[in-house]
Amino acid sequence: MAEKLWIKAGLTDSEYELLTKHMEREPNTVELALYAQMWSEHCGYTHTRPLFKHFLTTGPRIVQGPGENAGIVDIDDDEVLTFKLESHNHPSAIAPFQGAATGVGGIVRDILAMGAYPIASLNSLHFGYPGDAGHTRWLISEVVHGIGEYGNCLGVPTVGGELRFADAYKGNPLVNAMCVGYMKKSEIKKAIATGVGNSLMIVGNLTGRDGMGGASFASKDLDEENEEDRGAIQVGDPFMEKLLIEACLEVFEEDYVVGVQDMGAAGILSSSVETASKAGNGVEIDVALVPKREEAMRPEEVMISESQERMLLIVRKGMEDKVNKIFHKWDLHAVVIGHVTDDGIYRVLENGKTVGEVPVWSLMDAPTYVLEGKEPAHLEQTRRFMNDDVAVPEDLNQVLLQLLGAPDICSKEWVYRQYDHRVQMNTVVKPGSDAAILRIKDRDKAVGVTMDSNGRYCYLNPKRGAQSVVYESARNQVVSGAEPIAITDGLNFGNPENPEVYYQLEQSIIGLSEACRALDTPVIGGNASLYNQTPEFGAIYPTPIIGMVGLVKSLSHVTTMDFKNTGDFILVIGETKEELGASEYLDQIHGLITGDVPELDLDLEQKTQQFILDIIRQGLVQSAHDISDGGMAIAIAESCITSELGAEVSFDLNLRPDALLFGESQTRFMLSASGESADKIIEIAAKQGIEAANIGRVTAHKRLSINNLEKNLINITIEDCAQAFNTGFDKMMKTDA
Amino acid sequence: MNWGVLLFPGSNCAEDCFHVIDKVLGKPVTYLWHKDTDLGDVDAIIIPGGFSYGDHLRPGAIAHLSPAMSAVKEFAEKGGLVIGICNGFQILTEARMLPGSLLQNRGLKFLCQDQTLKVDNIETPFTSEYKTDDVLVFPIAHNEGNYYAKPETIAEMEQNGQVLFRYCNPEGEISDVTNPNGSINNIAGIINRTGNVVGMMPHPERSSDNVLGLSDGKGVFISMLKYLEANKQN
Numbered sequence: 001m002a003e004k005l006w007i008k009a010g011l012t013d014s015e016y017e018l019l020t021k022h023m024e025r026e027p028n029t030v031e032l033a034l035y036a037q038m039w040s041e042h043c044g045y046t047h048t049r050p051l052f053k054h055f056l057t058t059g060p061r062i063v064q065g066p067g068e069n070a071g072i073v074d075i076d077d078d079e080v081l082t083f084k085l086e087s088h089n090h091p092s093a094i095a096p097f098q099g100a101a102t103g104v105g106g107i108v109r110d111i112l113a114m115g116a117y118p119i120a121s122l123n124s125l126h127f128g129y130p131g132d133a134g135h136t137r138w139l140i141s142e143v144v145h146g147i148g149e150y151g152n153c154l155g156v157p158t159v160g161g162e163l164r165f166a167d168a169y170k171g172n173p174l175v176n177a178m179c180v181g182y183m184k185k186s187e188i189k190k191a192i193a194t195g196v197g198n199s200l201m202i203v204g205n206l207t208g209r210d211g212m213g214g215a216s217f218a219s220k221d222l223d224e225e226n227e228e229d230r231g232a233i234q235v236g237d238p239f240m241e242k243l244l245i246e247a248c249l250e251v252f253e254e255d256y257v258v259g260v261q262d263m264g265a266a267g268i269l270s271s272s273v274e275t276a277s278k279a280g281n282g283v284e285i286d287v288a289l290v291p292k293r294e295e296a297m298r299p300e301e302v303m304i305s306e307s308q309e310r311m312l313l314i315v316r317k318g319m320e321d322k323v324n325k326i327f328h329k330w331d332l333h334a335v336v337i338g339h340v341t342d343d344g345i346y347r348v349l350e351n352g353k354t355v356g357e358v359p360v361w362s363l364m365d366a367p368t369y370v371l372e373g374k375e376p377a378h379l380e381q382t383r384r385f386m387n388d389d390v391a392v393p394e395d396l397n398q399v400l401l402q403l404l405g406a407p408d409i410c411s412k413e414w415v416y417r418q419y420d421h422r423v424q425m426n427t428v429v430k431p432g433s434d435a436a437i438l439r440i441k442d443r444d445k446a447v448g449v450t451m452d453s454n455g456r457y458c459y460l461n462p463k464r465g466a467q468s469v470v471y472e473s474a475r476n477q478v479v480s481g482a483e484p485i486a487i488t489d490g491l492n493f494g495n496p497e498n499p500e501v502y503y504q505l506e507q508s509i510i511g512l513s514e515a516c517r518a519l520d521t522p523v524i525g526g527n528a529s530l531y532n533q534t535p536e537f538g539a540i541y542p543t544p545i546i547g548m549v550g551l552v553k554s555l556s557h558v559t560t561m562d563f564k565n566t567g568d569f570i571l572v573i574g575e576t577k578e579e580l581g582a583s584e585y586l587d588q589i590h591g592l593i594t595g596d597v598p599e600l601d602l603d604l605e606q607k608t609q610q611f612i613l614d615i616i617r618q619g620l621v622q623s624a625h626d627i628s629d630g631g632m633a634i635a636i637a638e639s640c641i642t643s644e645l646g647a648e649v650s651f652d653l654n655l656r657p658d659a660l661l662f663g664e665s666q667t668r669f670m671l672s673a674s675g676e677s678a679d680k681i682i683e684i685a686a687k688q689g690i691e692a693a694n695i696g697r698v699t700a701h702k703r704l705s706i707n708n709l710e711k712n713l714i715n716i717t718i719e720d721c722a723q724a725f726n727t728g729f730d731k732m733m734k735t736d737a
Numbered sequence: 738m739n740w741g742v743l744l745f746p747g748s749n750c751a752e753d754c755f756h757v758i759d760k761v762l763g764k765p766v767t768y769l770w771h772k773d774t775d776l777g778d779v780d781a782i783i784i785p786g787g788f789s790y791g792d793h794l795r796p797g798a799i800a801h802l803s804p805a806m807s808a809v810k811e812f813a814e815k816g817g818l819v820i821g822i823c824n825g826f827q828i829l830t831e832a833r834m835l836p837g838s839l840l841q842n843r844g845l846k847f848l849c850q851d852q853t854l855k856v857d858n859i860e861t862p863f864t865s866e867y868k869t870d871d872v873l874v875f876p877i878a879h880n881e882g883n884y885y886a887k888p889e890t891i892a893e894m895e896q897n898g899q900v901l902f903r904y905c906n907p908e909g910e911i912s913d914v915t916n917p918n919g920s921i922n923n924i925a926g927i928i929n930r931t932g933n934v935v936g937m938m939p940h941p942e943r944s945s946d947n948v949l950g951l952s953d954g955k956g957v958f959i960s961m962l963k964y965l966e967a968n969k970q971n
Contacts, residue, residue, distance in 0.1 A: 145846075148847050149847070152788070152847055152849075152878070152880075153747070153749075153788040153791065153792070154749065155749025155750070155787060155788075237791070238788075238791065239746075239747055239788065239790065239791025239792075239793070240791075242746070242747055242749065242788070242791075243746055243747075246746075330746060331746065416849070417848055417849050417850050418846050418847045418848070418849070419847075419849060420847070420849045420878040421849055422849065422876045422878060422940070422943050422949075423749055423750060423753070423786075423878065423943075424752070424753065425753045425756060425942070425943055425946060425949060426949075427949065428948060428949060428950070439948055439949075441756070441760075442760075555948060
């Protein structure tokens with residue numbers, strides 16, 4: 001090629017050289033477009049794939065690990081769950097409503113493609129602090145609106161997730177959506193194009209020029225030039241998706257379909273390449289047959305369009321009319337656009353004339369890059385932090401109120417009341433809890449679903465930070481009565497070509513993998529979103545996001561954080577150390593993002609989590625809450641606010657008051673239990689070498705009082721706590737809504 | 738007693754209603770398809786919530802023109818029991834089977850929360866299980882639930898006891914502060930003049946299965962069942 005067209009397409013010189021070697025000639029423009037999309041980070045995982053070797057991906061409950069549209073876990077009784085998360089960061093930065101909406105749509109189709117009915121949606125959102133920035137407030141409102149509008153219309157309840165803030169996300173917000181699906185084991189579908197002569201049918205929406213090159217758009221830094229990439233953002237139609245769900249599931253009831261794949265990043269191209277590659281077959285697609293909503297689309301445009309609400313079905317030869325009939329019932333079309341071949345070639349036709357042909361394997365064989373990481377310079381500084389660097393504030397009541405209203409901690413009701421979280425009638429524990437709990441109809445069991453992250457922790461210690469996030473997810477599950485089963489991970493990082501970012505990526509993956517091994521919660525799928533940075537604000541915090549699913553073996557095990565009865569004893573499980581580093585308290589009260597992430601002991605963590613689950617299953621626990629952001633005082637206050645009861649507790653710990661109240665020592669839980677049960681819990685804990693202390697009681701008078709060494713530290717009304725907690729978000733958004 | 742749940746493209750609470758009749762009430766129930774005009778042998782019809790036709794144009798605007806809805810009208814004219822929940826309510830007002838219409842919430846946002854309601858009229862086939870002034874918890878989940886009708890229509894409805902439920906606070910107080918969406922007179926659910934067609938924004942079906950921690954809504958379906966059984970025997 002005279003001009004270096006491949007550079008414009010997003011490929012490097014060496015990648016171009018490699019693909020000409022694979023093809024044994026130079027590509028035409030259609031073929032170049034195929035490689036550019038399939039070899040992008042988004043489709044080809046060029047920087048992350050070599051690191052995936054660290055992951056544990058198998059286990060007794062794992063039916064399907066990474067490599068399909070979504071992973072699958074066994075929840076007994078021949079029933080399975082499938083779940084996955086996906087990022088939609090760059091689209092959401094530029095067109096937040098559509099970016100977030102289509103993020104939900106995409107992940108729901110991944111679940112549908114497994115043959116499952118989507119039963120829950122979650123999302124993890126990260127923004128800069130709104131402050132006076134109208135732009136950030138707009139982003140938040142639009143993203144929440146987009147998620148709500150799409151999920152509500154689909155009738156998939158949005159039951160949980162998180163919303164966190166840091167300046168690091170100012171230029172590049174994060175929008176990660178997760179979906180969980182349910183099905184019988186016998187209903188599982190795969191993304192595979194078996195059977196030479198079988199038909200490729202496209203179902204759902206028409207194909208247009210929206211979302212052109214979305215995969216490669218997501219695989220470079222976000223800067224002003226991206227404004228030109230607006231065409232790379234898709235437009236969502238939840239009504240179409242709803243029909244697609246109903247029609248596909250009806251088709252799946254019959255034996256018409258051998259394979260299914262969602263059309264996500266890189267559209268028809270990647271969905272068909274992946275299914276062909278898995279079967280070791282070739283495919284032939286005629287772009288003229290694809291139903292379009294625009295005229296004069298070039299072949300490569302049809303192939304890489306990311307128009308939403310489309311699926312690829314691999315249909316048994318002769319069954320096409322039957323499939324079409326069901327889609328017609330739902331006023332949809334199902335159109336044959338090509339078929340499976342035996343030559344291993346990916347062939348694109350236009351009105352029967354070949355316009356591109358390349359080996360299937362070469363499209364799937366994106367080159368990978370193992371780079372040399374370098375420890376980020378800031379760590380040397382932040383590790384030197386000592387607790388003595390900050391003074392203990394005088395008015396600790398004030399600190400507590402300020403933290404309760406802090407953006408990361410305050411109530412997110414403003415967000416989740418815009419989401420239908422009750423549709424489908426499975427939501428046993430609603431958003432705003434440690435984990436959302438969904439019952440499985442007609443069974444005495446339920447599932448716990450969570451999404452967690454902590455960018456600040458990972459910024460201050462990528463490896464231990466990532467471990468902490470996995471553990472916190474698992475703690476959120478066990479306090480709710482669920483046994484953690486498996487995770488899906490969303491790897492959100494800056495540009496990996498920067499050695500410091502690569503270090504964060506590598507260390508986070510190692511930390512995450514170690515924690516998953518220790519807890520025996522394999523990684524069954526996930527998503528990588530790199531290049532999250534802007535020239536103005538730099539790279540985001542390294543932000544691995546953990547989506548976790550757990551099994552509640554009986555509905556009687558379901559436990560929530562709110563205190564239940566006046567007079568119950570309050571217990572703290574785990575050791576409180578003098579650890580202020582990386583805390584929400586240092587960040588919010590002292591304006592410091594520094595120190596090291598609190599210590600972790602993998603064995604102790606595993607043992608303690610099992611203990612919590614055991615005593616919940618024995619019926620000894622009235623309420624349970626994990627102690628995380630904002631520490632002990634926040635955990636107690638939250639249990640008081642949600643129950644509208646008070647608490648009187650006292651400690652005998654030789655610690656700085658702020659470390660006792662707001663430090664974030666790991667592996668800690670706060671429980672309440674009746675007198676007899678409390679004694680029993682402490683007895684069992686002692687036998688297992690787990691620290692447990694009875695610190696006080698739940699009271700009817702609505703005050704929170706915390707003493708240490710007979711000195712009062714906190715004495716405040718629950719009403720004041722609730723006021724701070726419930727108005728924090730509105731204050732930040734500066735709205736009256 | 739056969740129940741029918743009407744299914745439109747975009748209905749998303751049909752399975753929930755089906756579940757309550759089938760599993761909670763233990764009664765026979767079938768889906769009715771929007772393209773059909775033969776409703777079969779049903780004694781009561783539920784028009785479920787959701788986003789029929791994607792709420793295109795406005796909620797209920799397309800659904801009310803479907804073939805099945807003309808059959809539903811005939812069914813109601815013969816005295817059959819019809820209840821429209823959420824989008825079903827919107828469809829019934831579009832079909833003019835109930836007065837008024839549902840505007841966008843005054844907060845301009847979708848609103849999903851567990852809502853307290855007060856029962857206003859217990860002398861209907863839909864509310865006989867309740868006591869006057871009972872305070873109930875039903876979830877709401879809607880963007881267009883702000884009930885509006887002309888002042889003279891409202892006056893007439895109030896006089897006829899056509900208001901079945903009103904939004905209130907947990908203490909049962911009805912005021913502007915306890916009004917989640919701006920509905921006139923805090924109206925959450927209404928009944929037609931002849932007393933056999935109900936529309937309501939709150940979801941009684943979501944408040945019918947004890948496992949979910951809410952059970953006040955069951956009364957609506959049990960009331961209907963008792964009415965049907967009594968009338969069948971006569």
